[in-house]
Amino acid sequence: MHGEIITIGNELVSGRTQDLNSWYAAGRLTASGLKVTRVTSVGDDEKRTGEALKRALNSSRFVIVTGGLGSTTDDMTCEIAANALDCPLCLDHQMLSKIEEYVRDRKIQMTESLKKMARMPKGARMINPKGATCGFSLVTEDVHFYFLPGVPDQTRYLIDTFVLPDILGRYETLPVMRQRIIKVYGLDEPRIAEIFNSIERRLEEVVLGFYPHFPENHITISLRGRDEPSVSSILDRAERIISEMVGPYAFTHDSREMEEVVGHILQKNEKTLSVAESCTGGLIGTRLTDVAGSSRYFQGGVVSYSNQAKIDFLRVSRKTIESYGAVSAETAREMAMGVRSAMHTDIGLAVTGIAGPDGGSRDKPVGTVHIALSSEKKIFTEKYRFWGKRKQVKLNSAMMALDWVRRYLNGDPFISGI
Amino acid sequence: MHGEIITIGNELVSGRTQDLNSWYAAGRLTASGLKVTRVTSVGDDEKRTGEALKRALNSSRFVIVTGGLGSTTDDMTCEIAANALDCPLCLDHQMLSKIEEYVRDRKIQMTESLKKMARMPKGARMINPKGATCGFSLVTEDVHFYFLPGVPDQTRYLIDTFVLPDILGRYETLPVMRQRIIKVYGLDEPRIAEIFNSIERRLEEVVLGFYPHFPENHITISLRGRDEPSVSSILDRAERIISEMVGPYAFTHDSREMEEVVGHILQKNEKTLSVAESCTGGLIGTRLTDVAGSSRYFQGGVVSYSNQAKIDFLRVSRKTIESYGAVSAETAREMAMGVRSAMHTDIGLAVTGIAGPDGGSRDKPVGTVHIALSSEKKIFTEKYRFWGKRKQVKLNSAMMALDWVRRYLNGDPFISGI
Known part of the structure; x- marks a missing residue:
């Protein structure tokens, strides 16, 4: 047709x-x-x-x-x-x-x-x-x-x-057409191509698709057939095979955005969240609040763009900033603890980094980003290097930070940094 | 050709x-x-x-x-x-x-x-x-x-x-082709169509274009001709005529985004800015920080999604929230004053509203948004009603708030509310 x-x-x-x-x-x-x-x-x-x-x-x-x-x-x-x-x-x-x-x-x-x-x-x-x-x-x-x-x-x-x-x-085509989607974050195109190559023979008539949506990648699995049960059972199997290969890189098997997935998991676990944003400038907050009903788990945040704001609002010690710099694991750690305590939430999430194009150095090039997550039990920090322009660094930083909340509550390891 | x-x-x-x-x-x-x-x-x-x-x-x-x-x-x-x-x-x-x-x-x-x-x-x-x-x-x-x-x-x-x-x-073509762009905010498509209708006869061979970029609208003015000076002088005149009709609704005559225009004016006037965001959830902050070098004028902000955050971080009085509600001119006013004072900036900007789809009432339907701007001299507040879905309400709220900073520093009146 x-x-x-x-x-x-x-x-x-x-x-x-x-x-x-x-x-x-x-x-x-x-x-x-x-x-x-x-x-x-x-x-x-x-x-x-x-x-x-x-x-x-x-x-x-x-x-x-x-x-x-x-x-x-x-x-x-x-x-x-x-x-x-x-x-x-x-x-x-x-x-x-x-x-x-x-x-x-x-x-x-x-x-x-x-x-x-x-x-x-x-x-x-x-x-x-x-x-x-x-x-x-x-x-x-x-x-x-x-x-x-x-x-x-x-x-x-x-x-x-x-x-x-x-x-x-x-039109009278094979009447049943079903498509599944798997959204992944942190797996790049070449690695997804490898996965496709390794499994395509096992999936028979199933059609695999790949769609980059920076910084995510979307995998589609489609099949047309005569009836719902047979199409669904073939797709179930294909989805299971692919899911096994992509593991926790898959953040959703439907059309939801990362912030919806994170919101859902927070609600399910009855946890509240606050964020301390430096280089992302409010991007994590605005994404979280794009979801209707987010006030049930998102308390708010501090955009601590200046060092003074980090000190005044988040109780980051001046000494930490002076000794390690505003872009450091130590500052990220204190930001996460500070926002969690000031906002009285279960989880405090912090991002500090250099979005560029200026402000980079040999030790801390543009794209260097520290993420920290403070919970009732423990504090985690990790250092990443993101590539691309200012907005892309911000997008990746926000996405990775949101992914941390998801992985933390699911008991999955964080994507490793550098 | x-x-x-x-x-x-x-x-x-x-x-x-x-x-x-x-x-x-x-x-x-x-x-x-x-x-x-x-x-x-x-x-x-x-x-x-x-x-x-x-x-x-x-x-x-x-x-x-x-x-x-x-x-x-x-x-x-x-x-x-x-x-x-x-x-x-x-x-x-x-x-x-x-x-x-x-x-x-x-x-x-x-x-x-x-x-x-x-x-x-x-x-x-x-x-x-x-x-x-x-x-x-x-x-x-x-x-x-x-x-x-x-x-x-x-x-x-x-x-x-x-x-x-x-x-x-x-081919012997008219060798010179030039295009101007005027980006406007707050003038809707029907009003721009009326403006086009009223001036098209006065502009001869100039080609006018209209491109919606929610929530902005872009006007293009194009002309092809024999040489640069004659093309430029006709385009200058056309741009002047249109500028007069659109007035301060035009926020830029080049490809810049609103946040770049606002950043430029803040720098020119040597003013600093902080923001208190409720329904926008960080959107104003992330837009301001999309601009390289924004740390020179943007100190940061508070995403005060919960009432407690409004009270703790912005010193909004509990009584104000109880008497007038979190979405009110009074709360917006105290948020703007609070963030200006806490962040030690020249200007404090605040937004509080109902982005929807839930949370609306007869008195305060979804899309009701209060904006406040606190400067060294005066405090302004205004109430708006924005249409559309949650993200569109957020986009319009952030855009209007940024437009306030531009108009305030340019000495233009704000777009009126309801």
């Missing part, structure tokens, strides 16, 4: 923005057993977009189109689709009342450009009409078109939640 | 690999004043590739094609091009002797599949015949095709060194 993807936007054909939408859509469609035969990107350009839509009508069974659905004058996808697919524009009452609701809620003025968004090709059906993010589908000559906004987060959400199930439900 | 890009490879249409070649080529061509009208990716598929080449022949002046030039059986670009562009395959002696040299140097056996690589469409001219990395060009019906390997490093090298100079030497 084959289809194609059309992405619209001047930013794509001018090279200003990478076309992540088509990449994501192609990956998801392929993993679901569908075939993508063509990806076309065009500018906000009536002629080229119209051509692309007509060509798709003549050669594909399903077509995903992204971009050009907003309210500015260069958002012309509805008009172009109406012309190219011969479905005149009509006022869509469902869409209009959605826009009116939006205008009412935000107490803004209704404008012509907003009203324009309610004019949709005849026969269009809204995708996710109750949600904040919508698109529409349109069936012409038995070809299913899915028109989605160009914002990557929104596109991904709509593809996964509505478009893919709709396409899969429509 | 317009052209297009065709990239070939199963790894592209299956989503396994991001198509960095077309992105790079599009960016380089656009920056050189050429226009890319379409990017097409197809699999290693004779039919689709042939169609794409024929279509390009009928609609473009130049075409860059990458992929499918190797020696494996799925590398069929030469054959497909020969058929589609009606240039029969011939043995190319220059290519053959290159392959023979390669075989001799490496002391490997000449194979049929290696020999196959010497069969090229009639009229093809090798690109970089003396180098290790080659491609070929082919002119049919006055359309210039450039066939390049799919390996990104090689493609980039050949584009920059041979293809781009060749195209530019061939």
